[in-house]
Amino acid sequence: MHLTVEYALTQLQDSGKLFLELFxxxxxxxxxxxxxxxxxQQPHDRDEVxxxxxxxxxxxxxxxTIHFHPGDFLFVPAGIEHRFIDFSDDxxxxxxxxxPKGGEATKQESLHV
Numbered sequence: 001m002h003l004t005v006e007y008a009l010t011q012l013q014d015s016g017k018l019f020l021e022l023f024x025x026x027x028x029x030x031x032x033x034x035x036x037x038x039x040x041q042q043p044h045d046r047d048e049v050x051x052x053x054x055x056x057x058x059x060x061x062x063x064x065t066i067h068f069h070p071g072d073f074l075f076v077p078a079g080i081e082h083r084f085i086d087f088s089d090d091x092x093x094x095x096x097x098x099x100p101k102g103g104e105a106t107k108q109e110s111l112h113v
Contacts, residue, residue, distance in 0.1 A: 001023055003030070008032040008094075011032070019031050027046070030096055032053075032093075033095045041083055043081050044097065045101045046078050046102075047097070048096065049073065050093045052069065052074070053093055054091065055091025056088055056091070057084055057085060058086050058087070059084055060082060060083055061076050068084075
């Protein structure tokens with residue numbers, strides 16, 4: 001499977017939606033997301049990864065705020081409140097959902113900054 005950013009954004013625009021699932025395989029679901037002005041999403045029941053395609057702004061997750069830029073990887077465990085704020089008009093991101101409802105059980109998360 002091969003998805004380009006151009007294809008994904010065209011499919012999203014043609015759908016008239018803010019997000020669109022483009023691929024799934026088992027528990028893996030790949031979406032493209034391009035909110036307009038406000039990110040209204042709610043916590044999800046599965047673990048989630050964002051890979052920022054374009055734009056910049058701030059991301060709030062579990063009460064912490066970070067600045068994001070194109071190429072950044074953002075992880076959100078299942079059930080955690082999160083959203084993008086103060087993002088540029090060109091902001092778009094890949095969204096990757098995976099694993100079981102409730103998230104994957106881990107002994108310790110590995111953080112490399």
